[in-house]
Amino acid sequence: MVLDLTMSMAILALMGALATIAGCLEDLESDVGSQSNPNSQVQLAPQMGFLHRIYNKAISGEPISNGMSAVIGGTVTTVLLSQKFYPLTAIVIGAFIAAIILGIFATTSFAGRVASQTRFKQPLYMDIMRYTTPSIIAHNFIMNFCLVAIAYIQFEILGYPFTIPFLALIWGISVGAIGSSVGDVHYGGEREFQNREFGCGLNTALSGRIVRKAESGLRNSIDNVWFCAKYGGPATGIALGLTVFFSSWPTTIFGYTWKAIGVGVLIVAVLTIMNRLVELNVRHAYGPYKEEKNETEAKA
Amino acid sequence: MVAIDPALLTNILLIGLSGTLICLAVHFIPVGGAPAAMAQATGIGTGTVELAAGSGLVGLITASYMYAYEPLADIPLVMAAGAMGSMVMLASTMFAGSLIYAYGVAVPFASAQVKKDPITGDRQDTYISKGTQGQGLPTICYVSGVVGAALGGAGGGLIYFVLMDLYKPYLALTSAFAVAGVFTMGVMYVNSVIPSYGVGGTIEGIHDPKFRRVVGKDVITSFFVSILCGLLAVLIAGGMSV
Numbered sequence: 001m002v003l004d005l006t007m008s009m010a011i012l013a014l015m016g017a018l019a020t021i022a023g024c025l026e027d028l029e030s031d032v033g034s035q036s037n038p039n040s041q042v043q044l045a046p047q048m049g050f051l052h053r054i055y056n057k058a059i060s061g062e063p064i065s066n067g068m069s070a071v072i073g074g075t076v077t078t079v080l081l082s083q084k085f086y087p088l089t090a091i092v093i094g095a096f097i098a099a100i101i102l103g104i105f106a107t108t109s110f111a112g113r114v115a116s117q118t119r120f121k122q123p124l125y126m127d128i129m130r131y132t133t134p135s136i137i138a139h140n141f142i143m144n145f146c147l148v149a150i151a152y153i154q155f156e157i158l159g160y161p162f163t164i165p166f167l168a169l170i171w172g173i174s175v176g177a178i179g180s181s182v183g184d185v186h187y188g189g190e191r192e193f194q195n196r197e198f199g200c201g202l203n204t205a206l207s208g209r210i211v212r213k214a215e216s217g218l219r220n221s222i223d224n225v226w227f228c229a230k231y232g233g234p235a236t237g238i239a240l241g242l243t244v245f246f247s248s249w250p251t252t253i254f255g256y257t258w259k260a261i262g263v264g265v266l267i268v269a270v271l272t273i274m275n276r277l278v279e280l281n282v283r284h285a286y287g288p289y290k291e292e293k294n295e296t297e298a299k300a
Numbered sequence: 301m302v303a304i305d306p307a308l309l310t311n312i313l314l315i316g317l318s319g320t321l322i323c324l325a326v327h328f329i330p331v332g333g334a335p336a337a338m339a340q341a342t343g344i345g346t347g348t349v350e351l352a353a354g355s356g357l358v359g360l361i362t363a364s365y366m367y368a369y370e371p372l373a374d375i376p377l378v379m380a381a382g383a384m385g386s387m388v389m390l391a392s393t394m395f396a397g398s399l400i401y402a403y404g405v406a407v408p409f410a411s412a413q414v415k416k417d418p419i420t421g422d423r424q425d426t427y428i429s430k431g432t433q434g435q436g437l438p439t440i441c442y443v444s445g446v447v448g449a450a451l452g453g454a455g456g457g458l459i460y461f462v463l464m465d466l467y468k469p470y471l472a473l474t475s476a477f478a479v480a481g482v483f484t485m486g487v488m489y490v491n492s493v494i495p496s497y498g499v500g501g502t503i504e505g506i507h508d509p510k511f512r513r514v515v516g517k518d519v520i521t522s523f524f525v526s527i528l529c530g531l532l533a534v535l536i537a538g539g540m541s542v
Contacts, residue, residue, distance in 0.1 A: 037336075170357045188339075202339055238392075243388060264388060276442075282406075
């Protein structure tokens with residue numbers, strides 16, 4: 001341990017807060033740009049005859065594109081730090097350059113994807129590109145800032161063995177994996193298909209039939225991020241915040257011992273029990289879709 | 301050139317074993333791919349590689365920190381630190397995912413592969429929404445995922461430990477950390493991709509019939525590929541010594 005206990009806990013709390021913001025903003029960036037698995041439906045819609053005004057970037061899988069952003073931010077920050085820049089300035093400039101590069105990828109990806117759908121008559125809306133790309137860059141900037149700041153704290157203050165770019169890369173990949181697993185379900189499972197009955201999974205027959213009308217006018221990606229910011233984004237933030245906080249908390253308190261590992265396992269056990277409670281709650285609240293016919297028939 | 305001695309062969313074998321452990325781990329993690337992201341299938345709504353690598357890398361951070369700051373850390377402790385980091389990441393992710401399935405999409409959790417949850421005994425088939433292959437994360441999937449993360453994190457920790465021992469004599473300590481870290485990440489990716497072919501992109505976990513069908517073949521493939529990775533790791537060390 002490099003710092004005393006109080007300072008370590010303060011640093012850990014700061015990292016947890018940064019991670020929560022990073023997780024939230026990462027998911028919202030993937031919603032406003034439409035990336036990862038739910039984008040398969042946005043891509044499919046024109047082929048089913050449903051033309052839309054949703055941004056369609058999907059540069060790559062979420063973990064890889066976020067890893068790329070974060071590692072660019074981390075690398076630029078490291079270079080600036082070596083030139084004696086003030087750390088906060090270095091992190092901000094690094095995050096900004098990485099966000100601009102992601103913006104370039106987003107623009108070319110959107111244009112390329114829509115161009116490939118010419119035969120389905122999907123237009124490339126220039127106003128969508130103008131309004132949405134800066135929003136993608138802004139979301140990505142905040143995520144980069146938070147992740148590079150976490151990497152900086154881990155390397156410079158806590159003395160982690162890996163360098164800032166490598167730590168940023170790892171956290172970028174992790175936040176992408178979490179955003180893709182958590183927040184995207186809110187976008188893909190709910191927001192894209194609000195035209196079906198609430199409270200059921202997506203029937204395969206509905207694939208590609210995404211909602212195209214908004215509360216007012218035609219729906220675009222800014223409408224989607226407005227909706228997902230209410231639940232999907234914060235839930236992703238909580239997941240990354242918990243990951244960053246609880247992966248370091250046991251060793252901060254109990255040192256590098258088997259006891260710390262035991263505490264880590266205990267945290268996982270508590271999360272498992274909480275998942276079971278959620279499962280029981282929803283089973284009780286929503287009930288089965290079908291009657292339990294088999295058993296009653298067997299008894300009769 | 302590095303002389304071939306039994307210790308070196310043991311290192312290669314350990315890298316092979318740890319790669320195999322990561323490959324085995326991926327089979328335990330309930331990945332539903334794109335269908336799960338639309339609540340069309342049971343599991344976590346992302347790909348095998350993304351999730352396995354994502355959780356394994358958090359394990360790598362905790363394992364490397366343990367290795368760097370506990371001079372007496374032996375192989376089991378570093379492996380356990382890796383397992384803990386991975387477990388915490390996947391458990392948090394699955395829990396937050398469950399919150400979305402439960403209160404954002406409003407679907408009860410159900411597995412399409414078993415009639416009753418082997419752990420809780422809850423009926424599953426009646427809770428599957430029409431036209432889907434199950435949805436959410438029932439307890440068996442959650443527990444299977446946690447076990448998988450533990451195996452993956454432990455495997456990552458083991459590779460890192462072996463590589464650090466291999467590179468420390470040849471490199472400055474900070475460079476050794478970096479090379480070992482990047483190589484561990486590479487081995488993790490290689491061994492996350494191999495099971496993707498076997499499971500065809502989605503698997504529900506240990507209770508999925510697919511698990512028994514493909515795990516043997518995948519593990520053997522992974523062992524040989526990881527041995528090759530181990531061999532490369534040693535050859536790199538040879539280059540460093542010149």
